[in-house]
Amino acid sequence: MDNSNKLTVVKSNAIIDAGYYLSIYENRILLTCISQINSMGEIGLNDVFTVSAQDLIGLIGLDDKNTYKQLKKAVDRLYERSVTIDLPNNEILKVRWVSSIKYIKQAGTVELKFSQDMIPYILQIRREFTQYRLKNVLMFKSNYSIRVYELLVKWSGDHKTVTVEWLKKQFQLETKYTRIGDLKKYVLDIAIKEINQYSDMNVQYSQIKQGRNVIAFKFKYGLKHPQPKKSKHNFNDxxxxxxxxxxxxxxxxxxxxxxxxxxxxxxxxxx
Structure with a gap:
């Protein structure tokens, strides 16, 4: 079963701008759930999102007898994960992704419900959202590849400069990779390689220095096969x-x- 060409991930930009960490397997599960949401629909506290081991095998192209066991472990970890979102007036909201999980071993599935405080951000996709095809991220091996890809899709234009401090905060790496060389080697270089290899985008980056210190990164990116330009319409057209x-x-x-x-x-x- 390969539905990855049809499944579209739609994420609120508030979530993409938030700071959080997920393993690659947790990210795959979360993205599979989010892809089931109709951006014009509603989400209730009782809405259930189902992820099956068999579907993940088909989507990711794996053939692993232990996939359900890996799925269960990843869902257990996802249940403990949270997102840190910057609010107006310097307020900070820390919220869990999911409120409950249900294991159905005989069917090889798990059922998840988004937490109450997360739902408004999921519903925010009606007004402000980023969407991309699920197939473009499921082959990534690094969770940072997914995060970088999401940011590239969100950013307009063909280039973006971000500070090292901002990037580390987004990935919750404030206390890790204090050496720029390590940050590049274990985060950015891997992400760029996988995005260029597996996704619909090409990307490269360069570093910006202040004296001898690297203070920012400049990303240049674009689609591998640019879509034909659509005719422009005025808002009232x-x-x-x-x-x-x-x-x-x-x-x-x-x-x-x-x-x-x-x-x-x-x-x-x-x-």
Missing amino acids: HIHGISRAEIEKNARVGESYSEAAARLAKLKNTH
């Missing part, structure tokens, strides 16, 4: 008789403006 505002409100994950407009116009014509 209409496509197939549907306003841009209505399209953005009702579009489905992965739809282009034209596809969403055509679908909505067809719905109007049937009523």
Whole structure:
């Protein structure tokens, strides 16, 4: 079973900007759950997200008899993980990803529920979100590859400069890799190599110095196969008789403006 071409991950940018650490296996499980969310839908406290060992084998391309055991261990760790989110007025929110997990060994699945305080950030994808195909990250072996890839997708343009301090805070590495050489070797170099090898993006980075000290990194990036440029429309323009505002409100994950407009116009014509 290979649904990775169809599954789209949509994450609130508040979460992507937050500081957190997840192992590669925990990240795969979380991304599989998030990919099941319709960005135009609602999430309730009782909504259950199911991850099966068999699905992970198919998505990641593995054939491992111990996959369910690895899945269970990873879910156990995910249950203890939290996210640190910067709020206005210098307030900080620390919230767990999930509130409960249920093991169904006979079916080889686990069921998860997002925590109450996490749900608003998941729902925030209606207004402000980053989306990408699940297949672009499932082959990564490093959890930092996923985090760097998410940031690249979120950033606009084709380059971005971030400070070393900011980057380490995002990855919760404030007390690790005090030597820049180690940070590059164990975090950035691996992430860049995997992104270039497995994903739909090409990326390179350079370091910015102040005197002899490296204070920032500059990333240059772009799609391997750039999509054709779409015609620009003013906010009040209409496509197939549907306003841009209505399209953005009702579009489905992965739809282009034209596809969403055509679908909505067809719905109007049937009523």
